């Protein structure tokens with residue numbers, strides 16, 4: 334029986350991971366959540382979770398009362414989430430949303446825990462720091478992201494030195510085919526309707542601007558040690574092939590399955606083995622076509638930020654990440670136009686340009702995360 338910890342257990346990836354853990358009969362040592370006390374209680378009771386941790390005081394108080402008749406220990410504070418990630422276990426699943434997930438990522442790695450990472454922001458903000466730390470602690474990072482899970486599977490077909498390039502697929506999001514003018518008028522409701530995947534609000538907006546794909550370019554580069562000029566983004570509307578690896582002999586290995594995030598969770602949980610499927614079978618006879626196209630980075634300029642982050646380093650990545658997170662929240666509150674998300678991010682990067690070169694440690698990264706958030710807000714106040 335595998336002993337695991339699920340951080341962000343009540344979110345979209347977290348609940349799907351929990352579902353897989355339940356089906357596999359895993360021992361869930363601890364969960365962390367934000368405010369969804371009802372679901373946290375259900376999860377804690379269902380799998381007799383030992384620790385339930387939240388950064389929110391009110392949520393902690395409520396959960397303590399609800400779980401008074403159980404043996405679950407409820408804790409409160411970001412430090413407690415960081416400590417939870419360091420408890421001895423087989424795997425830590427980090428599905429915390431946004432910049433908040435970085436400290437837990439580092440904590441799990443430093444404790445020597447194998448990390449199943451859904452929080453791609455950890456690699457965008459501090460890719461070098463996280464991968465250096467993982468290397469020196471001998472920790473393997475397994476992705477929980479459909480493209481990177483696919484790449485991980487495709488990488489098993491050859492040696493790393495035989496890889497020519499990664500072909501990272503993108504659904505194109507809900508606004509595929511739009512021009513810049515049409516994009517100007519899109520609302521949060523329109524952006525929240527993803528054609529193929531059911532995900533949380535932040536990542537769904539990130540998929541609509543294509544910055545999610547930019548972040549995935551960064552994620553792929555750090556996870557697999559492949560330089561940015563060997564990672565190519567391909568629009569594949571059907572979301573059946575989840576990414577491909579091309580080898581030096583021009584053989585292309587693709588991974589296919591129905592679009593269901595639970596596959597990523599089961600793959601990370603079962604690795605290095607495979608177990609009976611949690612997801613449905615892919616019916617190939619029902620597929621009419623598989624199409625591929627170059628992405629439109631002129632209309633969706635955020636896509637190129639992934640390559641830019643790899644060229645300019647983690648300080649720039651932290652800035653883009655934090656400013657984007659702030660801008661997306663303001664867009665969801667209808668305080669910012671869809672196309673202004675990019676402008677808010679660029680504004681923050683211009684303001685913080687001088688700080689990127691020396692962003693080598695966690696203090697410098699945290700300071701950029703903090704300042705970029707402030708500058709993105711400043712931009713929003715100026716355009717309101």
Ligand code: MG
Pocket residue numbers: 478479480481549
């Ligand atoms: Mg993905």
